[in-house]
Amino acid sequence: MGIQKVMVIGAGQMGSGIAQVCAQAGYEVKLNDIKQEFFERGIGVITKNLSRDVEKGRKTEDEKAAILGRITMSLDLQDASDVDIIIEAAVENMDIKQSIFKQLDEIAPTHAILATNTSSLPITEIAAVTNRPEQVIGMHFMNPVPVMKLVEIIRGLATADEVYKAVEEMTIKLSKTPVEVNDFPGFISNRILLPMINEAIYALYEGVATKEAIDDVMKLGMNHPMGPLTLADFIGLDTCLYIMEILHEGLGDSKYRPCPLLRKYVAAGWLGKKSGRGFYVYE
Numbered sequence: 001m002g003i004q005k006v007m008v009i010g011a012g013q014m015g016s017g018i019a020q021v022c023a024q025a026g027y028e029v030k031l032n033d034i035k036q037e038f039f040e041r042g043i044g045v046i047t048k049n050l051s052r053d054v055e056k057g058r059k060t061e062d063e064k065a066a067i068l069g070r071i072t073m074s075l076d077l078q079d080a081s082d083v084d085i086i087i088e089a090a091v092e093n094m095d096i097k098q099s100i101f102k103q104l105d106e107i108a109p110t111h112a113i114l115a116t117n118t119s120s121l122p123i124t125e126i127a128a129v130t131n132r133p134e135q136v137i138g139m140h141f142m143n144p145v146p147v148m149k150l151v152e153i154i155r156g157l158a159t160a161d162e163v164y165k166a167v168e169e170m171t172i173k174l175s176k177t178p179v180e181v182n183d184f185p186g187f188i189s190n191r192i193l194l195p196m197i198n199e200a201i202y203a204l205y206e207g208v209a210t211k212e213a214i215d216d217v218m219k220l221g222m223n224h225p226m227g228p229l230t231l232a233d234f235i236g237l238d239t240c241l242y243i244m245e246i247l248h249e250g251l252g253d254s255k256y257r258p259c260p261l262l263r264k265y266v267a268a269g270w271l272g273k274k275s276g277r278g279f280y281v282y283e
């Protein structure tokens with residue numbers, strides 16, 4: 001039996017995007033969050049994205065309705081009892097992820113794959129709290145999910161080949177490109193991206209240039225679609241700090257120390273675009 005029913009945990013910026021692309025590919029999706037208002041915020045973003053596709057003539061109203069009809073609300077992890085795969089996209093915190101995976105291991109059918117969209121946490125350590133580490137895997141989507149082609153697939157130490165294959169096939173069905181990576185802090189994407197962002201924050205902290213100048217140098221000089229400080233706001237400064245802490249702790253090298261300015265902004269609640277203020281101010 002292949003994958004048909006999906007549960008996505010966390011209806012934030014990543015979870016809502018993952019639910020959207022799964023429903024677009026024909027999967028039945030349960031979108032889980034801890035509160036109804038978070039689910040509603042997530043489904044609101046999905047509806048807006050689909051409406052834009054209708055306006056641009058890429059989808060019909062019927063297709064939009066069918067996609068939305070495949071996404072149902074879940075506020076209880078017990079709803080995982082009849083799904084084939086769970087893709088967890090809750091907050092980037094090991095204790096929370098391990099607690100979710102422990103519960104899912106009890107609830108989900110024995111054949112179900114437990115995947116995490118973690119951007120840096122060790123898959124092997126998340127898998128270790130379950131009785132099915134061979135069915136635990138990293139499925140790392142990029143932000144914004146409906147647009148970005150990459151899914152980094154991370155094998156934990158115990159991940160079975162058939163589980164890797166099933167997730168690779170699903171990724172292709174989602175019209176994304178899978179890239180296989182082993183389980184080390186930050187994998188490939190964030191081991192390379194986040195130190196660049198952190199260095200840009202240091203450049204601002206040390207007064208080397210203004211935030212606008214730093215972003216312009218990387219946009220106009222290196223053809224990056226967004227400057228690193230804009231990108232940090234877009235990812236979420238809390239998530240950026242979590243990732244730097246994981247790199248620092250996991251790789252044990254001082255070159256990964258998070259910039260104090262990043263810590264200060266997160267402590268102030270300046271989390272970037274999602275909170276209305278980060279390096280820049282948003283409406």
Ligand SMILES: CC(=O)CC(=O)SCCNC(=O)CCNC(=O)[C@H](O)C(C)(C)COP(=O)(O)OP(=O)(O)OC[C@H]1O[C@@H](n2cnc3c(N)ncnc32)[C@H](O)[C@@H]1OP(=O)(O)O
Binds near residue numbers: 143189190
């Ligand atoms: C932290 C991690 O663990 C890993 C990560 O994800 S790191 C972050 C990785 N992502 C990036 O680096 C993104 C870098 N930025 C970009 O690629 C681009 O700025 C962008 C795609 C976000 C926007 O592109 P743009 O050309 O500046 O803007 P815009 O013209 O508005 O958008 C381009 C297309 O994307 C779509 N789009 C933009 N943002 C979107 C969103 N949030 N959701 C859905 N669609 C979106 C637009 O509708 C538009 O589609 P069409 O051209 O088909 O109409």
Ligand SMILES: NC(=O)C1=CN([C@@H]2O[C@H](COP(=O)(O)OP(=O)(O)OC[C@H]3O[C@@H](n4cnc5c(N)ncnc54)[C@H](OP(=O)(O)O)[C@@H]3O)[C@@H](O)[C@H]2O)C=CC1
Binds near residue numbers: 011090141274
């Ligand atoms: N931002 C990015 O660019 C990327 C992020 N990721 C990873 O994806 C994951 C989610 O990030 P992102 O979407 O940006 O974060 P958000 O803060 O936008 O969303 C997280 C969502 O999960 C909810 N949540 C928190 N705890 C639980 C729980 N126990 N059960 C169910 N839902 C919960 C949050 O609710 P509440 O609002 O109450 O906290 C929130 O709605 C993280 O692991 C992150 O590292 C991966 C790729 C890119």
